[in-house]
Amino acid sequence: MTELISLFQAGIVFGTVILYGATGEILTEKSGNLNLGVPGIMYLGGIMGLMGVFFYEMNNPDPSPILCVLIAMSCAFLASMLGGLIYSLLTITLRANQNVTGLTLTIFAGGFANFFGGSLMKLAGGVGQINVATTSAAFRATLPFVPNLPALPRMLLGFGFMAYLAVVVAFVVSWVINRTSVGLNLRAVGENPATADAAGINVTKYKYLATCLGAGISGLGGLYYVMDYTKGTWDSAGGIESLGWLAVALVIFSTWRPKRGIWGAYLFGLLSWLYFYIPGLTRRSMELFKMLPYLVTVIVLVAASLRRRREDQPPAALGLPYFREER
């Protein structure tokens, strides 16, 4: 029982990281931009959030938890948006190939984050010495009565606020896309930019905004990983990147629906921890279990293409550049 509960807890922590990444990427892809830079953007969010509070805590003997959270989140969000802006500039304005740009962004930001992660460690005095205790505690804080609850509700309420924020963000993005006029326009841009253009929608503006905001949301996943999972230190083993790719897979798994992404994220989280809780696995068989989320994505892809429902297909103009005067 305790094992099961700890599997669920671990699954939800990873699920939350993936959910931020996927929600942001869904918003981006709805505008027709296929940003494969999600892992990189999550790296940016993680490192810049960490760096911001690291200097704040280093220079303040008595840091305020609220300020810590605000600094970490705004640094992460802005840095990630900047990543999205680089991508937008290259693909929308300069019409570079989207796949290449995204992959480059992932490679670039991975190097960037690990370089500065190393610098922070050096400043802090060695590997594992980065200490943002106040911030990490604030991110991991639960409501005061939670520790006294019975096991099941304790499990459900025992996470830091960002785990719940992820679900709220997914619902809000879903509502904006499906219920508002802005969302309708955004969907049109991703499906058929020429039509959107003729209907008087500013295609460039929508693409830029959706891509930058989406990147900002994705970046929060990296911050959550750093503040909650690694408890405010830097892990250069590439954990963020592998979760970032799972987020890209989740976008497909959810068939571009943020609400479906919520339970999908937790499922992916569970599946990526499953190997840890199955007794008697060798190092080799472990790797087979780590394949599960991707395997599930492949199955969903096959199922979706067999059903051929138009609503389950990617936005029709996904990955294609748009310019008005081309015939």
Place this chain on the structure above:
Amino acid sequence: METQRAIRMVDITKTFGQVVANDRISLDIYPGEILSLLGENGSGKTTLMNMLSGIYLPDSGQIYVNGNKVNIRSPKDAYALGIGMIHQHFKLVDVLTAAENIVLGLNEHRLIDLHNVRQRVKEICDRYGFAVDPDKKVYDMSVSEKQTLEIVKVLYRGADILILDEPTAVLTPQETDKLFVVMRNMKADGKAIVIITHKLHEVMEISDRVAVLRRGKYIGDIATKDTNPQQLTDMMVGRAVSLNIDRPEPQNKQERLVVQGLTVLDAEGVKRLSNVSFTAYGGEILGIAGITGSGQRELLEAVAGLQAIQPGSSICLHTADGKETELVGKSPLEIYKLGVGLAFVPEDRFGMGLVGSMDLVDNVMLRSYKSGKSMFTDRKTPKALAQKIVDELDVVTPGLNIPIRRLSGGNVQKMLVGREIAGSPSLLMTAYAVRGLDINTSYTIYHLLNEQKAKGAAVIYVGEDLDVLLELCDRILVLCAGQVSGIVEGRKAKKEEVGLMMTHLGKEAQAYAQDA
């Protein structure tokens, strides 16, 4: 009192690079009038209208709407001035419903409120006499439903000036009639309507006034009741053109293609062709008429080896040397290797006939790259052939090495037909060979078909324009819902008779004719 002009365009000039698309064009559009904008492909009709709808900006010249000088910078500006354009390629989002497409970009409310939209769509439909289901997804709609939706979309935005770019190109005759009814209703309501077209009989039928463009220049306008197709053609082409299509008598007819009991099912198991039998002769043009989707495509594809054919069918090709070849069960490659000379100009030029992003030589090579023993492909022969096609058929192209997609529709079709007839085919099948082409190019194509006929090839011509079918073909096979409704003599048949056979199977059609 002079009628108030809805739109006055003065000295409009637009250039694309070196090409002058519109050269100091002045045009007036009046409310309560249907104006035909007539011209060949590339004469600048669509460019001119795109400047009214905000897609392009004029290089120089002025536009006045209802007497006020305006600057139309985007489609949004155009809508604000009451100008709406229905483009040739529909501007609709497939996965959205009709209502969602209608409110797209309007931002009337923060939240999507489709209830009001449905109400207003219904009012518009009732007023002009058409039907749109607001909750139907666009991908479930037929071409004519999509067009109706486009018109409703424009009217919903309060347009008083409607521009329709070749609206009938994709419609059946019946759907065209319906569209014309709606257009007349809108005209009676005081709207100004511009229809861009190059079909003369439509100009004569629907419009009040005709304005003619030729090579980017304004030639003149004339009231429709004071003119005739011959005069309009002369204005359009710039010299006297004979509107009669040549039809030489067939010379030494030989059985070429014998089709017996051909049945084809589609992926859903629905019969697309049912027990079709006919014979095509060398030295004649066999026309195939029918409403779109009556099995024309399946028939040609079955012969070309692209369709799965039901057992019991037989497609037998008799070549000039007296050999008989059964084509059922053979793939296109096997048929090509037989060397029986089967040529196919498909309906979907870029989907099936050519590769848009490859150049002219490579596209010509598609037919021949497998020949020869060398591991390297032979580019010299196809290059010479491409040059020959370009020279002989007057293909307008900047060179042989540009992607064929960049050529205009007529030139693309010339390349395709040129390639297919280069191998002196024994059987030439063409599907909608002149769709979207202007008069000059159409006549070039008719001429090429007649040439093949004179050389003894059997030519199968699937067409949509009954007038052309009746003037060009020696015999016409009429398809109705996948069955042969009858085969008529091209020289004797009446248009009405063929029209009836298209909608009713042979015997019923005769009964109808007797009643009438």
